Amino acid sequence: MMTNLYESQRAMRNMRKAAMQRGVVAILDIGTSKVACLVLRFDGPEHFGEQDGIGSMAGQSSFRVIGAATTRSRGVSFGEIDAMQETERAIRTAVQAAQKMANVRVDHVIACFSGAQPRSYGLAGEIELQDSVVTEQDIARVLSACDMPDYGQGREVLHAQPVNFAIDHRSGLNDPRGQIGNRLAVDMHMMTVDSTAIQNLLYCIKRCDLELAGLASSAYVSGVSSLVEDEQELGAACIDLGGGATGLSIFMKKHMIYSDGVRLGGEHVTSDISKGLQVPLTVAERIKTFYGGVVATGMDDREMIEIGGETGDWEHDRRTVSRAELIGIMRPRVEEILEEVRARLDAAGFDRLPSQQIVLTGGGSQIPGLDGLASRILGQQVRLGRPLRVQGLPQAATGAAFASSVGLCLFAAHPQDEWWDFEIPAERYPARSLRRAVKWFRDNW
């Protein structure tokens, strides 16, 4: 099971390398309300050679967005694919438009999705060092020494990142290689998702003649793009208010340490409006985006909104509602989402973190007055986050709704080291491996 995961993830990493070599890779954000596709070209000064740390301009100077397209998502609910043909068409539309804009063919795609019931696990492992200096093999061993929780059948590991290394009593090490000690310990954050969701996604992408070069959770990548550097360092939670699912990710010391998802989002608000005002979903969506809000003022009682309709009944088609009524419909649902997020944050122990910064991002964060409402529910340190600016991104794709797309660009350029990026421990090698023979020699002489 583990080797299987290793292999598939390593295959994806190799695919990503091949894509970088070719210089063109596509980013696909499969959301509930929209499918966004960005085409990146890697030809900046940092194209070749992995340098220490993160390069200039947060590593963004190495790539440029040359194609961008968004299309209405279909067949996706709660951030998971549930009608594959429809989703495939949506992906095709987005990819084709982005390709057309970029005027290149893309073969490799890095995808993210928000749903599939992400679950977070904290793993710890500890080994005695063989010869006091930490080597790559020791890191591989300590990673494999982590006690694997029983995450259940039908689930797949999406992220597994070593967050912290400790040697003897010194903790908080980023890179223990070459250091001297007796015991090496690691803390790892592992995130699992429903494997059927991944399989569906794989199938859809394969049907579009594309190769998957990476997979990420959108909660993670929107955290990468919307949290500023000190927030990632000191600890912050990023809440991605998406269309069908709300993702939350907690960052600390530049690593994601917790991630979760709430299966509620902006589309629920839309359906509430649709039901409450007796209008079609498209009209409800339009009313929400134009007039929506969560804090009613006296002015809002007087601002009347034409709802419209096309039944032919004059009375019915000339209905109006006040903005206050609309806010009265939206607010409980938004509150519910935020309450749910609060509950997840509490369950994760976010209130015990030194920094309580919360960043709201995603399309849902554009509701006017949301920051006020959120600070009442989530705590005082709430801000609205917009994704980083990346080179060549069209103005239309710089909003909060594209946080995970932009994050995925950064993820594509500089992926965090995951479990499968480290060496495989010698014990796990096949029995007739040369390395195993070398190890046997070294152990016995």
Next chain:
Amino acid sequence: MRQMKASHRENTSPRDPAPSRLSYRYQRLLLTPLFRTFLRVGLPMGAAFTLGMAVLGNADNRDAIALRITEIRNSIEERPEFMVKLMAIDGASPEVNGDIREIVPIDFPLSSFDLDLEEMRLTIAELDAVASAEVRIRAGGVLQIDVIERIPSVVWRGPQGVELLDNTGHRVGALIARAERPDLPLLTGEGAELAVPEALDLFAAAEPLASRVRGLVRMGERRWDVALDRNQRILLPEENPVEAIERVIALDHVQDLMARDLVVIDMRNQNRPTVRLAETAVTELRRIRGQVLGDTTQ
């Protein structure tokens, strides 16, 4: 009615923006760099090649094309603007003029495309009497030949008879007799034609003796003899012959050398000019000397 309405609504429903699988694949194919290069370069070239092969593969087509090309070519060449109607020769004496017309036989009118002017120029320049020639087609369809003739400066009596040479030693023409050109000096002897400039210098230097000089004789292909009337000769050295002749003229001025009964004035040794007397002169000289010495034997 309900059925109709439903179907009507279906027709007016917003079009599916998604590309079909086929068009998606087609577009991706068109974006493939190799395929695009093939479309842009390979396909037109291949089509042109195939078409060309199909047309040229047929012998009739090839002939028709060749025929058509010659037809077009002829129709252009035979336009009146390109026709040459007559030949004009400037700078040539009547004989040379006749020679040129003889060696460049052209049937006028002729298209200027058929004239090889360079070849013609070389042919004319090969004539002995022609120093250089210039051939061009003048406006109005005239073949203009400008000739600069060689000017004969010496008469050379060679193995093939009497010939005229110009000042570089190039043959100009033949003479029937020396007497035809008494104004020109005469050269003879083996290799005389190769040293014409030197001979002209000598003639210039021997100007005071001009009335007596009959010609120059090349001796052993290296030096000159000046032949004078009364069978007198001046033997000139290989080097500085002009100086030697000037010394002879100086001697002539002072001592009236040439009027005496000499056969040969030998200037070959610069330091010791020698004279050979005629036989009668020698006996005369001896007789005079005998008288002076009081020799009474005779």
